[in-house]
Amino acid sequence: MEGPLHDGHGRRISDLRVSVTDRCNFRCQYCMPAEGLPWLEREEVLSFEEIARLVSLLVEIGIEDVRLTGGEPLVRRGFPDLVAMLGAIEGIHDLALTTNGYLLERDAEALAVAGIGRVNVSVDSLQRDRFFAVTRRDALPQVLRGLEAIAAHPQVRPVKVNAVAMRDFTEEEVGRFCELARSTSFQVRFIEFMPLDGDRAWRPDSVLTGEELRSAIEEVHPLEELPREPSATARVFRFADGSGEIGFINPVSEPFCADCNRLRLTAEGKLRTCLFSLRETDLRGPLRAGAGDEELAALIRDAVWRKELKHRVNEPGFQAPVRTMSAIGG
């Protein structure tokens, strides 16, 4: 098969996000309506064997890092078994997980043994009632126990805490998140709110920017910026007094598309070349119709070649994708 994956803009594509389910046990305001969304039928969702086959093929043609997402991946029955199947694929440098942490206390041991190398846990508030207000679940103590449980496995590093920054909400959380970053080994990152919410409530002025949060923090804690890794989504800073790291993922105010290396596979087998793609390539159909690796690889290469240069969130006429965050997987 030809050389490693590149898009039409010369970017090397080596990072794959795999959504293993569209289902979730939370109802976060910035993602999903209170009543939830119509879930995919069981047979519509890729089986573990289908996911493993596609991931294995994608690794063969250039993918190196794989992040497992959802919905909420831990609600998929037998998920640690899928991790073990993917962990056995040669050529994966990094096998990571993004979770809301609610089932992490239950699964931490199994995930660590199965080969998860790093974990991002979504926590938008460190105050119980405010956590409930965002997620519509009274689950903060359980999520914090999950963080402790996964942190107990030294082979799973780093463990990061991601907080979606929402105007007129997150400002009050900054101090608590700084304390978490300064008193634990968890790297805390704030993520700007993106126009991928199920309620379509996103507005440009609902974005609390990374810059605003950083300057609020610097009034109390001087920060020093760390060098940016290639294709990284976060700008990471360390507290000048040496205790901990804090980061800012600013897709709206400081897009990082120029060296994007990411590809996404949805739970029902659609390839998305950008978080904000308005088009998708179906892999499940050809896969279930008996397509060989060469045919599937050609479909993938063609889609990747036409990968979007960047998102157009800040441009007039921006059109949000029909698919919302919970069905993309971040």
Ligand code: SF4
């Ligand atoms: S918006 Fe699209 S092009 Fe930009 S960084 Fe995200 S996935 Fe890459």
